[in-house]
Structure formats: structure tokens, C-alpha cells
Amino acid sequence: MCENNAILEAQNLTKKFKISKNSTLTACDDISLKFYQGKTLGIVGESGCGKSTFIKMLSLITKPTSGEIMFRGCDITKLKGEEKRNNHSHIQMIFQNPLEALPPRMKIRDIICEPLLNFKKIKNHEKDEIARKYLEMVELPEEFALRYPHHMSGGQRQRIGIARALVLEPELIICDEATSALDVSVQKNIIELLIRLQKQKQISIGFICHDIVLVSQISHQVAVMYLGNIVEILPGKDLHKYAIHPYTKGLLHSVFYLGMDKSTKIDKLTGEVPSPVNLPNGCPFQSRCSDAKQLCREIKPKLREYQEGHMVACHLLPIDKPV
Ligand SMILES: Nc1ncnc2c1ncn2[C@@H]1O[C@H](COP(=O)(O)OP(=O)(O)OP(=O)(O)O)[C@@H](O)[C@H]1O
Ligand code: SF4
Ligand SMILES: [Mg+2]
Known part of the structure; x- marks a missing residue:
């Protein structure tokens, strides 16, 4: 290697x-x-x-x-x-229990985009487009953008964890x-x-x-x-x-x-x-x-x-x- x-x-x-x-x-x-x-x-x-x-x-x-x-x-x-x-x-982490790791009161769109907003890499009006892109990357339908974590299965939540980890490249x-x-x-x-x-x-x-x-x-x-x-x-x-x-x-x-x-x-x-x-x-x-x-x-x-x-x-x- x-x-x-x-x-x-x-x-x-x-x-x-x-x-x-x-x-x-x-x-x-x-x-x-x-x-x-x-x-x-x-x-x-x-x-x-x-x-x-x-x-x-x-x-x-x-x-x-x-x-x-x-x-x-x-x-x-x-x-x-x-x-x-x-x-x-x-360096990004993905943990065992995505329900605990994802903020329960935030929509998936906001969860995915939060790291980018924190680092001032995007503006608020760009959230929908970014969420769509990363949902597609982790093979989830774009409608999930407006859901909350507890409206998803464990596997789907873990895909959101991956999307959130990926946004900062x-x-x-x-x-x-x-x-x-x-x-x-x-x-x-x-x-x-x-x-x-x-x-x-x-x-x-x-x-x-x-x-x-x-x-x-x-x-x-x-x-x-x-x-x-x-x-x-x-x-x-x-x-x-x-x-x-x-x-x-x-x-x-x-x-x-x-x-x-x-x-x-x-x-x-x-x-x-x-x-x-x-x-x-x-x-x-x-x-x-x-x-x-x-x-x-x-x-x-x-x-x-x-x-x-x-x-x-x-x-x-x-x-x-x-x-
Ligand atoms: N903050 C802490 N204070 C004191 N001991 C700790 C602390 N964090 C971890 N430990 C101890 O350090 C050791 C290693 O813990 P760690 O969580 O890293 O293990 P692990 O391999 O991840 O275990 P698991 O597979 O169960 O997740 C354990 O004995 C644990 O009790
Ligand atoms: S205790 Fe076993 S594993 Fe450890 S050095 Fe000795 S032979 Fe190797
Ligand atoms: Mg451990």
C-alpha cells in the first residue's frame, strides 16, 4: 500500500x-x-x-x-x-443508533444541510436543492426531505446519517x-x-x-x-x-x-x-x-x-x- x-x-x-x-x-x-x-x-x-x-x-x-x-x-x-x-x-463519524444521532425535531432537509450552514458553505434558499442531491446519492426519494427521523426505518435513518456525513466532502x-x-x-x-x-x-x-x-x-x-x-x-x-x-x-x-x-x-x-x-x-x-x-x-x-x-x-x- x-x-x-x-x-x-x-x-x-x-x-x-x-x-x-x-x-x-x-x-x-x-x-x-x-x-x-x-x-x-x-x-x-x-x-x-x-x-x-x-x-x-x-x-x-x-x-x-x-x-x-x-x-x-x-x-x-x-x-x-x-x-x-x-x-x-x-473527518466525519457515523454512529450505531441513528435515531439518537439525528436531532428528532428537525426535518431531514435541515439535518442534511445543517453542517453546511454551520460552516457557512450554503445559503438558506439552497437547502432544498442540496437535500435533493444528497437524498439521491444515498438512494432515498426526495419526498423524504420534509420528514422527521422518527418517520423512517432504521436503515433509512442510517442513509440520512451517511448523507449528513457526506455533505462536507x-x-x-x-x-x-x-x-x-x-x-x-x-x-x-x-x-x-x-x-x-x-x-x-x-x-x-x-x-x-x-x-x-x-x-x-x-x-x-x-x-x-x-x-x-x-x-x-x-x-x-x-x-x-x-x-x-x-x-x-x-x-x-x-x-x-x-x-x-x-x-x-x-x-x-x-x-x-x-x-x-x-x-x-x-x-x-x-x-x-x-x-x-x-x-x-x-x-x-x-x-x-x-x-x-x-x-x-x-x-x-x-x-x-x-x-
Ligand atoms: N469517559 C470514560 N471514563 C472512564 N472510562 C471510560 C470512558 N470512556 C470509556 N471508558 C472505558 O474505556 C474502555 C474502552 O471503552 P470503549 O467505549 O472505547 O470500548 P469499545 O471497544 O468501543 O466497546 P463497545 O464494543 O462495547 O462499544 C472501557 O473499559 C470503558 O469502560
Ligand atoms: S500470552 Fe499468548 S498472545 Fe501473549 S505473547 Fe504470550 S503466547 Fe503470545
Ligand atoms: Mg464502542
Whole structure:
């Protein structure tokens, strides 16, 4: 993948929440990831592993404890006031529950046009035309312009969320469980729409989801997250066949496929995810890993290149090139 095309780059991003006088919760620990133009980066991991905290840092909703976020080569963590506000137009978010995300008392036309009005990019009399254009883009009839969010289905509302995210012509759209609440056929339509728009506009997409199979199918690259750490990064198309981190393999083996071979060994993940408060030394996955050795309890494995485009953080792997 071409290095020069990285739109957004997280460099060693860490977020620690002080939750009492003596304890700190580490939601994200030293995460470095890149988002490329026209490509999708999927992020998977169990609930509470830090996915939303990570992307809230990228969109400047949450301030990182340390680390940098480079947008087109400029560190945006230092932005303030107008510059910070302007940066929001480059990176847009789509959330899981569009009913909560869309203002209930506003008509769809006004919801779609609000970001443009806020940035003084259009005049009031242009709203009808803009709403029509973006409704067409997300394949909804123009009559929807005068409806309210509660007069629409979940899938239709999510299309409005996409239209609203698109109006500022962002370079990166981050979907945080954006399709998880939808039934499978509606989910498929929304994902097809996103992929079509990505091809047309060369947008970079961050796709955060619990569903590892779905993520692997639609992502050019997948980052697997465990307890605030990225433990494996590899091409989405290789995930099923070539994943090697014990956690990624555990996630994959927890999935049931239609028509799967009944003799397939289900080596599913057991045990609770440990608390992210006052984490122990060593590998974050040690308490659930059947391969854990003494070294795993003492030293935290670094993310290293295993093969081109494939990085892993595990002591058992025959690699000696820290990134
Ligand atoms: N403002 C906060 N104050 C304290 N702890 C927080 C805060 N926000 C998140 N956390 C904690 O940080 C950890 C990561 O939370 P986060 O919401 O990022 O996880 P997630 O991977 O998005 O989970 P899910 O899949 O359930 O959405 C969790 O342990 C959560 O309780
Ligand atoms: S470093 Fe050790 S505990 Fe961690 S995943 Fe690898 S083998 Fe398991
Ligand atoms: Mg979340």
C-alpha cells in the first residue's frame, strides 16, 4: 500500500482515564495505525477493548493522554478554536443508533444541510436543492426531505446519517458499529452503498465492528484490538487463512458459518476480558492464552512485522524486527 496516500495517521496514541485517586483505566495503549485514501481499515475486538475511545481521539472528541494524530502530515492534536472546528469537516463519524444521532425535531432537509450552514458553505434558499442531491446519492426519494427521523426505518435513518456525513466532502468517514443494529439485508444494502460511495469519491473509511467476518470481507486492512492494544494487523482478505495471533484465532474460531465442517475444532475464547484498570505487566492477553509462558507475564510483546503487510504482537512468533 502506498505510504504517501495515508490521510490520517495515529502515532502512539494512548488514552488513560483517571477513575479514582489511585487507579487509572487504560482504554488505548500506544496505538499506531494509518488510514489510506480510498481504502477501508476495519477495527475489530470485543466490547470494551477501546475501539470507540480510539476513534473519538481521531475525531478530536476525546483528548489523547499522549501520542499524535497526523492529518495529511499536520499534527491535529494541537489544533484549537477555528482550526479545530474546520478539521471536523475532513473527518466525519457515523454512529450505531441513528435515531439518537439525528436531532428528532428537525426535518431531514435541515439535518442534511445543517453542517453546511454551520460552516457557512450554503445559503438558506439552497437547502432544498442540496437535500435533493444528497437524498439521491444515498438512494432515498426526495419526498423524504420534509420528514422527521422518527418517520423512517432504521436503515433509512442510517442513509440520512451517511448523507449528513457526506455533505462536507470529508476525506475520512468512521463508522462506529454503524450497521450493527440493522437486520442483515439492510446492513448489506448500507455497506454496498458505502463501498460504492468510497469508489466514487476515493474516501477513506474506518469500519468499527464486533463482526470479524463482516469486517474481513469489506476491509482492505484489519486491525485486531485487545484491551486497548493492537495485537495484529493484516489484509482483510487474509484474515481467515493467515491470522496467527492467539486472540485473532480465538475470535475467528468463535464464529459459526453456515455449512461449516462439523469436525472443525471450536477453539473458542474462554474467560473474561481482564479489567483495564491497573493492568499487569506483560502481554495483555496472558490470562486467556493457552500458549502463555513466563516471558509473556514479564514483558509486553511489541507489534512486529511478520510478513509484508502483516504485523503481530506475540512472543511465540519467530520474528525479531520491532516496528
Ligand atoms: N469517559 C470514560 N471514563 C472512564 N472510562 C471510560 C470512558 N470512556 C470509556 N471508558 C472505558 O474505556 C474502555 C474502552 O471503552 P470503549 O467505549 O472505547 O470500548 P469499545 O471497544 O468501543 O466497546 P463497545 O464494543 O462495547 O462499544 C472501557 O473499559 C470503558 O469502560
Ligand atoms: S505473547 Fe504470550 S500470552 Fe501473549 S498472545 Fe503470545 S503466547 Fe499468548
Ligand atoms: Mg464502542
